[in-house]
Amino acid sequence: MTDTAVKSLAQMAEEVLNCADGRAKTALSHKHAATWFAARRDGREIPIGTANPPMHPARPQTPELLDPRHVPKRKPGTPQGRIAMIHAVAHIELNAVDLHWDIIARFPDVKFPIGYYDDWVKAANEESKHFNLLCDCLEAHGSHYGAMPAHAGMWRGAQDTATDLMGRLAVVPMVLEARGLDVTPNMIALFDKAGDTQTVEALKVIYGEEVGHVAYGSKWFHFLCGRHDLDPKDTFHGLVRKYFHSTLKPPFNEEKRAEAGLPPDFYWPLTE
Numbered sequence: 001m002t003d004t005a006v007k008s009l010a011q012m013a014e015e016v017l018n019c020a021d022g023r024a025k026t027a028l029s030h031k032h033a034a035t036w037f038a039a040r041r042d043g044r045e046i047p048i049g050t051a052n053p054p055m056h057p058a059r060p061q062t063p064e065l066l067d068p069r070h071v072p073k074r075k076p077g078t079p080q081g082r083i084a085m086i087h088a089v090a091h092i093e094l095n096a097v098d099l100h101w102d103i104i105a106r107f108p109d110v111k112f113p114i115g116y117y118d119d120w121v122k123a124a125n126e127e128s129k130h131f132n133l134l135c136d137c138l139e140a141h142g143s144h145y146g147a148m149p150a151h152a153g154m155w156r157g158a159q160d161t162a163t164d165l166m167g168r169l170a171v172v173p174m175v176l177e178a179r180g181l182d183v184t185p186n187m188i189a190l191f192d193k194a195g196d197t198q199t200v201e202a203l204k205v206i207y208g209e210e211v212g213h214v215a216y217g218s219k220w221f222h223f224l225c226g227r228h229d230l231d232p233k234d235t236f237h238g239l240v241r242k243y244f245h246s247t248l249k250p251p252f253n254e255e256k257r258a259e260a261g262l263p264p265d266f267y268w269p270l271t272e
């Protein structure tokens with residue numbers, strides 16, 4: 001393929017997934033998102049296409065990925081503990097970049113209105129910004145992404161749902177990303193108390209935009225339930241119990257979850 005040939009969206013997704021370096025991955029993600037939205041604005045069609053997304057996205061040499069039980073515990077009361085916390089969130093954001101491109105390329109047989117692709121390209125673009133904002137925070141503290149070990153289990157939800165798109169929507173945006181809405185306000189308060197305004201500003205951007213990602217998950221989950229004449233709540237409960245290997249942990253951010261289209265009867269029954 002020459003440089004001027006139009007890449008399909010699935011090929012763009014595959015390129016991002018196969019790029020190992022974090023800053024390079026997010027630069028590619030921004031570039032492809034810009035290409036997609038410029039085409040949409042000008043009424044040019046980029047084919048969705050098909051690709052061969054890897055089962056595990058490429059990752060940089062560091063951080064070392066450890067079983068969650070072996071990742072050192074963070075003490076948020078210390079500067080080092082707060083740096084470790086920023087590092088952990090940066091790791092989540094890098095995985096989120098890949099998760100959003102993966103959901104575009106992984107399920108080519110399921111046809112969607114074009115808004116589905118707009119939503120996930122926008123989400124992937126935002127996650128790329130989130131990762132870079134947190135890398136900037138780490139660097140401002142004399143650290144960097146890769147300076148300490150990170151959680152190896154982050155891709156598990158993607159792997160378990162690699163052949164089940166409704167399971168993917170239930171577990172990734174509607175459970176894992178919704179969890180982010182629950183915990184981020186306390187994290188913002190903690191960095192605010194420590195006087196770390198750069199990290200506070202980064203987390204506020206993340207908090208504002210993550211509501212949208214949960215909402216996209218809920219929207220397209222309900223869309224598929226409608227297409228297949230399934231009860232959304234019962235289907236959600238069945239899929240989360242099948243693919244998510246834990247119960248959900250209150251307290252929940254009911255306000256932001258409601259804003260994202262997640263009513264209480266979706267998540268409360270999964271706390272048992």
Ligand SMILES: [Fe+2]
Nearest residue numbers: 093096127130
């Ligand atoms: Fe994010």
Ligand SMILES: [Fe+2]
Nearest residue numbers: 096177210213
């Ligand atoms: Fe997200």
